[in-house]
Amino acid sequence: MSTLTIEASATKVWFDEYNLWVHLSDGRQLSVPLEYFPRLLNASSAQKEKYVLSGNGTGIHWEEIDEDISVPGLLIGKKDLTFYNRKK
Numbered sequence: 613m614s615t616l617t618i619e620a621s622a623t624k625v626w627f628d629e630y631n632l633w634v635h636l637s638d639g640r641q642l643s644v645p646l647e648y649f650p651r652l653l654n655a656s657s658a659q660k661e662k663y664v665l666s667g668n669g670t671g672i673h674w675e676e677i678d679e680d681i682s683v684p685g686l687l688i689g690k691k692d693l694t695f696y697n698r699k700k
Contacts, residue, residue, distance in 0.1 A: 621669030
């Protein structure tokens with residue numbers, strides 16, 4: 613894993629109709645399809661907005677929908693395990 617991936621941390625999270633957006637502390641913005649995270653895809657707008665940045669921004673947590681996303685994982689293209697399971 614590169615240093616840029618390990619040191620990446622989120623400062624803000626938002627959504628459009630199809631994507632999760634993450635603003636990183638180094639100024640980058642990352643867009644990830646909601647399809648990669650079925651819990652987020654199926655969550656209401658209100659549920660999506662109830663996130664907590666954990667680990668100094670290295671993790672994003674949604675208590676109400678039981679979703680946890682690693683920011684370094686996003687940067688290397690990891691998807692939710694349910695995404696992989698439904699593609700079989």
